[in-house]
Amino acid sequence: MRNRFPTLALILAFVLVAPLAAQSDEAHAQKLADIRKLMTLTGGDKIADQMFDQMAASMKAMAGPNGTSAEGFFQEFRKELDFNKIIEIVSASYDKYLSADDVKALIQFYESTSGKHMIEAMPKITTDMMTQMMPLSQEIARKVMTRAKEQQKDK
Numbered sequence: 001m002r003n004r005f006p007t008l009a010l011i012l013a014f015v016l017v018a019p020l021a022a023q024s025d026e027a028h029a030q031k032l033a034d035i036r037k038l039m040t041l042t043g044g045d046k047i048a049d050q051m052f053d054q055m056a057a058s059m060k061a062m063a064g065p066n067g068t069s070a071e072g073f074f075q076e077f078r079k080e081l082d083f084n085k086i087i088e089i090v091s092a093s094y095d096k097y098l099s100a101d102d103v104k105a106l107i108q109f110y111e112s113t114s115g116k117h118m119i120e121a122m123p124k125i126t127t128d129m130m131t132q133m134m135p136l137s138q139e140i141a142r143k144v145m146t147r148a149k150e151q152q153k154d155k
Helices: 004-042 044-080 083-097 100-111 113-154
Strands: none
Touching: 004 044, 004 083, 004 100, 004 113, 100 113
């Protein structure tokens, strides 16, 4: 009997734990599906594409007359870029910091009238904030540069 106890205990543990692990895998798969739904609702699935376009435009503008070579680089870069990998990375971050209940609550909010309004308003809010912050940033940059020049003169 003593020799059979560890074997029976191991079998019993497996019988009890295996369904929990399967349940956990199912719950996690559901959470990941909910995360993708949340990303779609909030436009997060398109953000990487928009950011890439903005980055390409900025780099082209900074390149000046050689902008065509920068544009060619970004066209090739975009061909190589797999947005599914970006979505996987973003999903993993959501998964890491948000519980399944958090994700469900956010979906519920963003499917509501207020949530839809927030999604609509957010780009306008961001643009408005950036527009208002630009003069402040420029003023601070001028002060810092002036101080740096004065410190150089003192040396």
